[in-house]
Amino acid sequence: MRRIFNTLGELTKSRIFVIGALFTFLFALLIQRVFVLQVVEGQTYFDSFTYRIQKDTELPSSRGTIYDRNGKVLAYNRLANSITIEDNSLLKTNAQKNDMIAHLIRLIEDSGYEAIYNIPIRCYEDGSLEFTSTGNSLLRFIRNVYGKDAIDQLSEEQKSVTVEELVDYMFHGDDSTSMFGIDDSYSLQEGLKIAAVRYELFMKRYEQYLSVTVTSDVSDTLVAKIKENTAELPGVAIEQDYIRQYEDSVYFSNITGYCGEISEEELEERKKAGDTTYTSGDIVGKTGLEKSFESELHGEKGKQTVYVDSLGSILEVAERTEPSPGNNLYLTIDKDYQIQAYNLLEEEIAGILLQKLTSGGENGISIDQVYAALIKNGIIDLDHLKDKDATELEKSIYAIYQSQENSSFDSIRRLLDGSNRNSYNDCSVIEREYIELIENIITNNGILDASSLSSNDEIYQQWVTGKTSLYDYLHYAIGKGAVSLSALDISEVFLGSDEIYSAMTEFILLELSETSSFSKIVYTSMLEQGLITGDQICMLLYDQNVFEKDGDYENLVNGVIDAYNFICIKIQNLEITPAMLALDPCSGSLVATDPKTGEVLALVSYPSYDANRIDDDDYFLSLLQNASLPLYNRATMQKTAPGSTFKMLTAAAGLEEGVITPDTYITDLIVFDKVQPSASCWSTQVSHGSIEVTDAIKESCNYFFYEVGYRLGQDQNGKYNPEYGIQRLRNYMALFGFDRTSGIELEESDPNMSDMDPVLSAIGQARNSYTPSQLARYITAVASRGDLYNLSILDKLTNSKDQLIKDYTPEIIEHIDFKESTWNAIFEGMYKVIGNSSFNSVFADLDIEVAGKSGTAQENEKRPDHGLFVSFAPYDDPQITVTVVLPFGYGSYNSGSVAKNMLSYVFHENVASNGKRQAANVDGNTVSD
Structure with missing residues (x-):
């Protein structure tokens, strides 16, 4: 025992003992402190903890105002609030995300607004579903839902998926993925609205720093509601931006032009020019003075550095540089003169149409041309004819269309498969329209680059002069390498010419099924064959709410006036304008x-x-398709x-x-x-x-x-x-x-x-x-x-x-x-x-x-x-x-x-005319020129 005590005595005198004792004491102190922080005072510290992250944001500048010569406003900016959402780490499960989005949508709808809904699926009140797009655009949506890079990666089963099957996949996924995990606690309509927002976030899954705008230009009341519910809406934010507003725009848009989000090409051009002040999402002038005076009107953006918590709320503004508004532009244009001149032109042109309109059509404008124009120029909504909630008249006309559509597709297939190898010149009028439409489709979609074909080639010259068939021309173009596989959404590189032609044919047929131009050709043909009457065309204008039911409607239904006189009345009253018809003259x-x-x-x-x-x-699509340009x-x-x-x-x-x-x-x-x-x-x-x-x-x-x-x-x-x-x-x-x-x-x-x-x-x-x-x-x-x-x-x-x-x-x-x-x-x-x-x-x-x-x-x-x-x-x-x-x-x-x-x-x-405008009285005089 004495020996043990001697050994311990010697040990206490060593440096190792002192150091060991010191570390033991410190370790015990650390354990005690950790126990106090996490156990004794843990809840207190948890309640007071604030998540802080630094965030740099840009502050939009106000675009300059455009005035007329007398200081009357033509274009200005107004501040608007938008509700955005981005993925937030606080929400881990699908159920949490869906509950939050459902809560957000209810707040939006209760305030009279609508949340973003860009999926091509419609749900009717009875719970039935239908796709609202067809052809290639539908296949691109299906491709996105299944997470494929190209349409040709879809299986045949996926390509032919029904709307019910696709919705079920979006809601529940399959064995390998839960997709959005939307359970049965939501109604079908609610689930689709949630899926629409989730889909937008899903499409930005590789760029999660980008937010999705759920709804725009909302009231202060809705903004207050969102802020009151901030804790329950992680990832949801209110963003302020400016909206360009145009006064009496229809009279001045050819001068002011319009603004839009900067494109990738425009952004790249500005960067090449040394201008790095623009970023993705910026609003720039696209046409008119908005474009030509972009640098003067745009202004300079500000910036700020802020600290935000886990919910996105700003805790502190660390640094802020205020934006500089754009400059103002005054024009020599007199607003009153401009409006009066526009109205005078419209009245005069409408008067000419009336003066030239005949029931027969010789030496003037036939009433049948007017009926056809209402179809061709998109005044009658052909897509609505096939909707489930279409009127009886619309359904009856669409039933006739379906039979005509089938025969039209048969004619087109014969042109494409070579069983009809007539030259363009030898084809019928309607076959020529189909050929021209097909050429537009493959050109506008970047599939065929005709500029890469030599104008000296015999077949190309024959095509230009209408002396060869569509079938031979397309095979010739493939042989010359003028067809783009990427534009056909094909991932496979090594394909033979027949396989390429087959893929192009499939693309054309799918595109035709969804393009309004094809439908317009068929419906116009039905009109020419007498399968649709002028009275039906006039009644469709009421069924589709182009006109509100009035005395003219009653007179038309009761046979007091016929279709010809009905059209004349509507042109006289400028309810049907020259722009709506795009007939000569229309401009x-x-x-x-x-x-x-x-x-x-x-x-x-x-x-x-x-x-x-x-x-x-x-x-915008209606403007592009309007033949009056x-x-x-x-x-x-x-x-x-x-x-x-x-x-x-x-x-x-x-x-x-x-x-x-x-x-x-x-x-x-x-x-x-x-x-x-x-x-x-x-x-x-x-x-x-x-x-x-x-x-x-x-x-x-x-x-x-x-x-x-x-x-x-x-x-x-x-x-x-x-x-x-x-x-x-x-x-x-x-x-x-x-x-x-x-x-x-x-x-x-x-x-x-x-x-x-x-x-x-x-x-x-x-x-x-x-x-x-x-x-x-x-x-x-x-x-x-x-x-x-x-x-x-x-x-x-x-x-x-x-x-x-x-x-x-x-x-x-x-x-x-x-x-x-x-x-x-x-x-x-x-x-x-x-x-x-x-x-x-x-x-x-x-x-x-x-x-x-x-x-x-x-x-x-x-x-x-x-x-x-x-x-x-x-x-x-x-x-x-x-x-x-x-x-x-x-x-x-x-x-x-x-x-x-x-x-x-x-x-x-020098004052605007009062009362209802009407078409001018035109007497048809001729003059010596």
Whole structure:
């Protein structure tokens, strides 16, 4: 024992013992402290623990406002709240996620909003289900649900899955996956709504940092409800952003354009240009001034660094840089003028339609064309005919369609499988429509790249000229490597030509089954065969809520009015507009300028669209499919021959070059045979006699101006040289600005100055082709007696505090220095035009003196002539010019009527007309052009 105590005594004296004792004490202290923290005080610390994470966010900037010349708002930003959701680590199970999403959807719906629902499945009140898409778009959805990378990876069983089977898979999954785990505690409708949100999150499973917008532009009341339920809605956030709002958008969208989310291509282009301020999801200008003045309007985003808790609530703002709003843009456009001009165009065009509408169709527009137009232009919703809740009339028509559809597909299969190898030219009319549709499908979907085919190849030339079959052309294209496998959604690389053709055929047939263009062809054919009647078409307009049931409905049902008169009434009341029909005529443009400044007062393109609805996919698709081309800015993009409006330029060239004088008389011999082929005056029976230049402008005598063009082509020896003549004429075209665009700050087509035949060019034909904006600059230069401006729709640019940044006062490019006698002759001739019997009745009740010139141009022998009219007023002190172009408008009389009504508004009314607008009364007069 003594030995043990001695050993222990020696051990306590060693350093090891001291160190060991110290560590033992510290370890015991640590255990005691851990016991206190986790056991004794554990609940207290758990309750006070706050999860903190740093998060950097961008603060959106407010886009600048666009105003008219009088400070009236055309486009502005308003702050809006959106509800977003992202995957949150606090929710581990499907049940937790579904319960949270269901709670969120109830809050949204109780406030009168709808949650995102982008899955192509519809659930009816009786619990039955149906797919709302078909063909390739449905297969792409099925592919996504099953998590495949390409359609060809789907099994045949998966491709043919029923809607009930797919919903069951989305709800419960299979043995290998639970998918969304939506149990039977939810109704079918509730489950689908949950599945729709889960699907959006599922599609972002590889980019979980991206949130999904559940609903947008919500009220403050709903925002408050969401915030009150924050603890129960992990991952749900309120995001503030700006929504672009357009006032009276349909009248101004061709000028303002619209905004949208930046595309990957646009983002890449900006990065290449060195602009890194834009990121995915930013809103940018897509068209119009929104696009061309993007950098001025956009503003600079702010940023902030915040700390958030596990629920996403902000605990602390560590750093914040405020955003800078964009600059404001003031236009020279007068809002009231713009609206009035648009309405006048629509009324006049509707009046022409009424005047030309016949029950038989000879020498006008047949009522059957109107019925077909309501189908072709998407006014009648063909998809709704097959819905479960369709009306009895819709169901009966769809039943007929189904039998016709089957025979149509048989015809198409014969074209594709080679059993019908007729050339395009030898096919029937409806077969040609199918071939053209198939070509559009494979081209628009990137399957066939025709540009990679050689134009020198024999088969390609035969295809272009309609001398080969669709079957042979497609096999030829595959052999030349012009068909893309990736566009066919095929993952297999090594396929033979027959396998590729089979895949392409399958793609085409699936695409045809879902494209509205195919349905429109079949329904139009049914109309032509008498399987659908005009009365049924009219009744469909009520069944589909195009019109609300009214007295006209009762009269139609009771046989008081027939379908023809019903359509006439609706066009008269502008309930059916020219834009809805897309028949000739269906469009027009008007440009008004101030000749003293070069400012554009109105720049109208009819028809137009509502930029506020551009994010609506169905609406945007309807615009793309509308044959009247509402997205096309006709005022700056559509070129036509100027016709007789060009004759003032020819008169100026003749007078300034000395080939005529104001006192030169030329006898109209009707047929001008000094060149071959000979040309005739518009009046082929009665000569205008011997006339000088002012009367030649008044009567629009082609023969007189043929002679001027001919004399311009005569050299010093009197020999006619057309190259010499056209060059002299082109010099004057350039003086009036026809060698360049008008200067308007929008996308504009390049003008085309004629380079041939001075005789025909002298009357505005040959290869002369200009936009209404370019004609407006020309008449502005005439009205100002030689001041050639770069026209402008911009007044000034200011910052957010309305301090001037830039003044856009139009510049005079040059002054056209003509003799006073030349200008006098032009003015007097244009003044006489208004006194001409053709236009005297139009302008008779206008107590200001107007100078004008009509023009008619033929583009297509099978379609009506274009109608043009240029004018200015007052005659002795021009304050405004008005240029009107009505494509396929049956000549210039109607264009002159629009110009007169616009001038009447500017100088007399200056207020919008009251009461219900109606189609204009058109008397069908013809004019001398």
